[in-house]
Amino acid sequence: MTCLRCSRTGGRVCVFFNNYKLTPMTNTNETTYQELHRPSSEFARRQDYLDYELSIMNPKRWGINLPYRDYRFELEDWVPAVAATIGKIVMAAAVVGAFAGPLGLPDSFVIENARFEMIIAAVLFVILFSGFLNPRANLAGTHGPLIPLIPLIVASGGHPMALGILIGVLGLMLGVFRGGSLLARLTSDGVAGGLLLYLGFIGVTSQIASLYSWAEGHGVAHIAFVVVLANVIMYAYLEHLGKKWLAIPLGCLLAGVIAFALGAPFQFSTEPGLPNMNPAYWWGEDTGWQLGLPGPAEFMAVLPFAVLAVAMWSPDFLGHRIFQKINYPQTAKKVLMEIDDTMVIASGRQVVGTLLGGGNLTSSWGTYMVPAAIARRPIPAGAVLTGVLCIAAAIIGYPMDLAVWPPVLSIALIVGVYIPLLEAGMQMTREGKTSQSAAIVVFGSALVNPVFGWSLTMLLDNMGIIGDKKRSQELSRTDRWGIPAITFGILVTVMALIGMLPGIPAIMESFRVLQ
Incomplete structure (x- = not known):
């Protein structure tokens, strides 16, 4: 197979350019980053080179990663x-x-x-x-x-x-x-x-x-x-x-x-x-x-x-x-x-x-x-x-x-x-289903704070009350309402304790006054 850009043949990596859009075909399980790396001069655009670098990198989690062996400075x-x-x-x-x-x-x-x-x-x-x-x-x-x-x-x-x-x-x-x-x-x-x-x-x-x-x-x-x-x-x-x-x-x-x-x-x-x-x-x-x-x-x-x-x-x-x-x-x-x-x-x-x-x-x-x-x-x-x-x-x-x-x-x-x-x-x-959930997040965040807006809307969205109902039906019962409800409940309780719910006095402060 011959690369249309660099005319290389027989390699494990071949990059096809179609209207300057890069689609790398790589097998990073068998090939190291050093072997897959190509100089930026071989690419039509700088963006193509940067995208290719992102595609071939395979950094180790909790291992030793070294410059120029596993990544490069640009x-x-x-x-x-x-x-x-x-x-x-x-x-x-x-x-x-x-x-x-x-x-x-x-x-x-x-x-x-x-x-x-x-x-x-x-x-x-x-x-x-x-x-x-x-x-x-x-x-x-x-x-x-x-x-x-x-x-x-x-x-x-x-x-x-x-x-x-x-x-x-x-x-x-x-x-x-x-x-x-x-x-x-x-x-x-x-x-x-x-x-x-x-x-x-x-x-x-x-x-x-x-x-x-x-x-x-x-x-x-x-x-x-x-x-x-x-x-x-x-x-x-x-x-x-x-x-x-x-x-x-x-x-x-x-x-x-x-x-x-x-x-x-x-x-x-x-x-x-x-x-x-x-x-x-x-x-x-x-x-x-x-x-x-x-x-x-x-x-x-x-x-x-x-x-x-x-x-x-x-x-x-x-x-x-x-x-x-x-x-x-x-x-x-x-x-x-x-x-x-x-x-x-x-x-x-x-x-x-x-x-x-x-x-x-x-x-x-x-x-x-x-x-x-x-x-x-x-x-x-x-x-x-x-x-x-x-x-x-x-x-x-x-x-x-x-x-x-x-x-x-x-x-x-x-x-x-x-x-x-x-x-x-x-x-x-941009889609109608996502915009419904987005509007509620903004609403809830403006009412209290982003944590409240996120946790409340995640619960409503996963339950299928708003947003993509098909996605909700594909979730397990625990994912649909169990974990979101527990998360929302814990966060609202904490915010009530420290007085972050508008118009509601801090419960911690109320206990301190009573004592």
């Missing part, structure tokens, strides 16, 4: 690496800052602990696990949706170490018993698409509002309008060229240059150096967090919040995997993110990071996975680059100031995460 890998580093600086500082405010800790503590967290994550988990030991697991990032609840956690007597350990333990149980993939399997395209639509829309509007608030606070409201408008035009043009993977670096550069040129205030303030690496310092009674070690009461106080945090993982992890499936070729099944493996690694990262003194709350790394999927790149190479950039940013210090500058931060999140989520949600909800 220029596109810098896109998710830069985006993830910016996102990590922002989110880690936001979580630690949310704890530091109610605890009365200074801003210097926030930067110091965030730098410490970045080094822990990069060395022990991002590079080691996602880069070498299990490239099927997404990077362990930061649990953004839990940030608004942190002041309530502190007010309830919660302790950051107790919360981190419980989240890690519960997440490990869910991952080991494959609960994450089970919930993902029970979530239809309509439910998942509606969740992506809601998260994308809320994210875009909140970042634009945040950018305007910052600009108005400095008396330069026009800068926010010019920055956003310029990036809308840039994103549309990149869409036209088929180069959306460039949106984050170009968007951040454009936002920074325009804002600075128009007079927006900015200065570097974080000096180079290493943070304190001693866990005893961070968990001392008079140093670091100034809290000492937690006792049984602190663990009980954070238990409902830990349950809710881990429950939020499933829709978050599911959304990232679905985003890969939408952007990758259909033949790239062996590089898709493993939800349960990601939960196991995220749980380990949570426990280790917490015990060492960090304040980060872990989840799947969205600011990495979304740009990586758009750039058509697998997890490992970008993970190694992300780890290197995080270590460099933490030690140098100055990049942290630039990454958290509102024009750069907001644009990075808008063009790199939230607009792609909107696009993916729209693709998944």
Whole structure:
């Protein structure tokens, strides 16, 4: 058999091009990645080469994966690496800052602990696990949706170490018993698409509002309008060229240059150096967090919040995997993110990071996975680059100031995460059956939060009340209503305990008053 593109004969791999669309025919069970790899010069388009690379990769789960033997570094890998580093600086500082405010800790503590967290994550988990030991697991990032609840956690007597350990333990149980993939399997395209639509829309509007608030606070409201408008035009043009993977670096550069040129205030303030690496310092009674070690009461106080945090993982992890499936070729099944493996690694990262003194709350790394999927790149190479950039940013210090500058931060999140989520949600909800479920997800999420909307709609959808009734009939009784009902019941109970149901006082607080 002769390849129509490269004229090779007799090989195990032959690539046929039909109107520049690539369809690789491979037998990866008998052939290694090294043997299947072909130089990019043999392909008509860069996209064809990237799709082919995704199709021939077969990374080992819980084994040794080495660069150039099992995967390669490409220029596109810098896109998710830069985006993830910016996102990590922002989110880690936001979580630690949310704890530091109610605890009365200074801003210097926030930067110091965030730098410490970045080094822990990069060395022990991002590079080691996602880069070498299990490239099927997404990077362990930061649990953004839990940030608004942190002041309530502190007010309830919660302790950051107790919360981190419980989240890690519960997440490990869910991952080991494959609960994450089970919930993902029970979530239809309509439910998942509606969740992506809601998260994308809320994210875009909140970042634009945040950018305007910052600009108005400095008396330069026009800068926010010019920055956003310029990036809308840039994103549309990149869409036209088929180069959306460039949106984050170009968007951040454009936002920074325009804002600075128009007079927006900015200065570097974080000096180079290493943070304190001693866990005893961070968990001392008079140093670091100034809290000492937690006792049984602190663990009980954070238990409902830990349950809710881990429950939020499933829709978050599911959304990232679905985003890969939408952007990758259909033949790239062996590089898709493993939800349960990601939960196991995220749980380990949570426990280790917490015990060492960090304040980060872990989840799947969205600011990495979304740009990586758009750039058509697998997890490992970008993970190694992300780890290197995080270590460099933490030690140098100055990049942290630039990454958290509102024009750069907001644009990075808008063009790199939230607009792609909107696009993916729209693709998944084009049919009438899926749009019914999507509408209920949005409705329920707006009523309470995305966890409530997801769990309620999953129950209604699987029971056949809305959505694809044929799909419901093919499910077992347990999958149709047993597991979804139990999941919804547990989550509503937890939300009622901590006061997340609108208009209903927190049951925990009511018991505390009675006592």
